[in-house]
Amino acid sequence: MTREELLEKVKTSRPSVTVVGLGGAGCNIVTWIADKKLAGGKIIGANTDASHLSTMTRADKIILLGEKLCKGHGCGGFPERGAEAAKENLAEIKEDLKDTNLLFLVAGLGGGSGTGAIPVFAGVGREAGALTVACVTIPFTIEMTRREKARDAIRSLAENCDSIVVIDNSKLREVAGNLPLKDALAVANALVGSFVKNVTDTITQPSLINLDYADLRAIMERGGIASIGIGEGDGANRVEKAVSQALSTPLLDITDVSSAYGVLIHIVGGEDLTLEEVAVVGEQIMDKVPNTKRVIWGAKVDPMLTGAVRVMAVLTGVTCPFLTGVAKPAPVIPQEVVKPIRKAMEALAESYPRETISRAAVFSKEK
Numbered sequence: 001m002t003r004e005e006l007l008e009k010v011k012t013s014r015p016s017v018t019v020v021g022l023g024g025a026g027c028n029i030v031t032w033i034a035d036k037k038l039a040g041g042k043i044i045g046a047n048t049d050a051s052h053l054s055t056m057t058r059a060d061k062i063i064l065l066g067e068k069l070c071k072g073h074g075c076g077g078f079p080e081r082g083a084e085a086a087k088e089n090l091a092e093i094k095e096d097l098k099d100t101n102l103l104f105l106v107a108g109l110g111g112g113s114g115t116g117a118i119p120v121f122a123g124v125g126r127e128a129g130a131l132t133v134a135c136v137t138i139p140f141t142i143e144m145t146r147r148e149k150a151r152d153a154i155r156s157l158a159e160n161c162d163s164i165v166v167i168d169n170s171k172l173r174e175v176a177g178n179l180p181l182k183d184a185l186a187v188a189n190a191l192v193g194s195f196v197k198n199v200t201d202t203i204t205q206p207s208l209i210n211l212d213y214a215d216l217r218a219i220m221e222r223g224g225i226a227s228i229g230i231g232e233g234d235g236a237n238r239v240e241k242a243v244s245q246a247l248s249t250p251l252l253d254i255t256d257v258s259s260a261y262g263v264l265i266h267i268v269g270g271e272d273l274t275l276e277e278v279a280v281v282g283e284q285i286m287d288k289v290p291n292t293k294r295v296i297w298g299a300k301v302d303p304m305l306t307g308a309v310r311v312m313a314v315l316t317g318v319t320c321p322f323l324t325g326v327a328k329p330a331p332v333i334p335q336e337v338v339k340p341i342r343k344a345m346e347a348l349a350e351s352y353p354r355e356t357i358s359r360a361a362v363f364s365k366e367k
Contacts, residue, residue, distance in 0.1 A: 015101040015213045017041035017200050018130075020121055021059075023082070023114025024052050025137065025189075026107040032186075032193040034058035040204030044096060046121075048085045048113045049074040061096065065089055065117060075112040079149055082116020093124050101213070102203070103130040104196045105161070108188075110139040110146030115153045122160035131217050134164045135192045138322065141170045147322075154225075154323060163223035163316050167191055171251045191228060191251070194312060198266045202298050215296040219262035223316035225323065227252040234308040239267070239277040243284040246313035254318040260289050261317025265297035270306030273299065277309070289315070 019041055021030030027045045034043050035058065045056035046063040050072030056062050064072060066085020075081035086093070097103060103125040107114030118134060125132035134157050139146040157164050167188055203213045220226075231245025243265070247257060263285055267278060278299045285295050 015203055016099050017102045017104070017204065018044060018097060018100040019104040019106065019196055019200070020044045020046060021056075022046050022105060022107040022117045022121065023111055024049065024108070025111075026105075026114045026118075027052060027056055027059075029106045029108075029135075029189045029192050031056065031058060032189045033197050036193065036197055038197055039201045041200045046086075046089075046117065047074075048072070048082065063089055063092060063096075065113065075116065077112040079112055079116035079153065082111075082113045083120055084116070085113065086117035086120035090120070090124070093121060094128070097121075097124050097128050097130065100125065100128060100130045102200075102216070103128075103132045104200075105132065105134045106136070106192060106196065107134070108137045109150035109153045110143060111149075115149055118153060119156040119160065122157055126160040131220060132161050133220055134161045135196060136164065137167045137169060137188050137192065139169055140173065151323060158224070163220040163226045165192070165195060165226045165228060165314060166320070166322075167228060167251045168253065168322065171253065191230065191312075195228060195266075195314065198298070198300075198312065199264075201300075202266075215294070216264070219264055219294050219296060219316055223262055225252075225254075225318055225320045226314055226316040227254050227318055227320075229313045229315070230311070231313075232308060232310045238309045239269075239280055239311075240284055242267075242309045242311040243281055243313070244288070246311045247285070247288045247315075250313075250315060250318075252318075253321050254315070255321060256319065257315060258289055258291055259318065260292050260315035262294045263289055263292050263296075263316070264314040265295070266312045266314075267297065267299040267309060268302050268305055268311075269299065269309040271301060271303055272306055273301060273309065281311075 017040060019030055019033060019038065021027040024047065027047055030043050030045060042060045044061045044063060045053060045059040046065055047053045048065045048070040050064055053062050053064055066088045069081065069085050069088055075085060105118050105121050107118045109115045122132055122134060138150040154164055169188065172188055199216065203216055227250035229246040229250040231242040233239065233241030250257065265281055265285060267281060281297050282295060
């Protein structure tokens with residue numbers, strides 16, 4: 001095989017990634033992702049609200065769902081109307097997703113458009129053979145009706161999604177409640193957006209495509225409910241601190257962290273981040289999550305983070321009391337843990353249009 005043929009093979013084998021923002025919250029999140037310049041992925045915004053959809057100037061494509069049914073006015077918070085609206089565009093959706101290898105579906109659950117449409121998009125993704133990952137937020141505990149809608153949507157999603165990454169706004173409040181309102185509202189967007197962007201940037205790197213995508217599939221395929229945790233450390237043992245915080249404070253109540261099927265760790269550090277520090281992460285994970293079947297972790301360099309390390313951990317295959325209905329007392333998070341997590345969230349919520357991140361590197365290990 002000639003070098004030219006090899007390069008062509010690399011190009012054609014690169015996984016096709018599509019990110020779909022559904023409803024108002026989902027479209028806001030994918031706009032955040034677009035602002036950060038997603039590498040190697042296509043962004044689609046879909047909503048029943050024509051006015052909100054018209055603001056999606058950075059999406060590669062927009063889809064007005066249910067034009068005949070909703071006439072561009074939204075669906076009034078009724079998920080069943082959101083589902084019917086999406087089915088009205090079924091042929092268009094199938095065409096847009098037919099060649100996708102990795103599909104991210106992003107929505108804030110509890111309303112109408114995103115909550116109703118996301119299971120429909122998930123079904124199309126599964127039919128197309130794509131690795132389908134939903135990334136959703138669920139309402140605050142006080143929003144009983146909206147939380148029930150979100151619970152029903154997640155149960156429906158479970159039939160067609162490989163993994164459902166869930167962020168509970170009530171858990172977010174525990175560590176971000178003292179942030180200014182604008183920043184606090186941006187945190188969930190930034191968390192979901194960072195997860196999608198980090199994964200997409202990593203698996204579309206030419207030198208590690210097949211390994212990365214295969215490892216991601218091994219963790220996410222039929223991975224069930226997944227939870228995100230975030231941590232930040234500086235000074236001595238900064239990586240260990242950040243990993244420990246990320247695994248001990250997931251943003252969704254889960255029954256037992258140690259029972260997670262798979263773990264994906266993403267590390268961002270400054271130019272002083274060492275290979276030894278990255279390697280230590282694997283040992284830390286095995287200690288905290290001893291029963292996991294697969295662990296992958298990646299690292300990238302951000303010159304703006306010199307002296308500190310930020311870690312995002314995604315735990316797949318966990319049991320969630322929100323879905324089972326089994327109440328679990330919420331642990332009190334120590335202040336010494338809350339402070340660095342809040343600092344990490346503040347950094348995520350800030351907008352850096354001149355963001356400069358180096359190429360990602362991924363290390364994988366199967367237990």
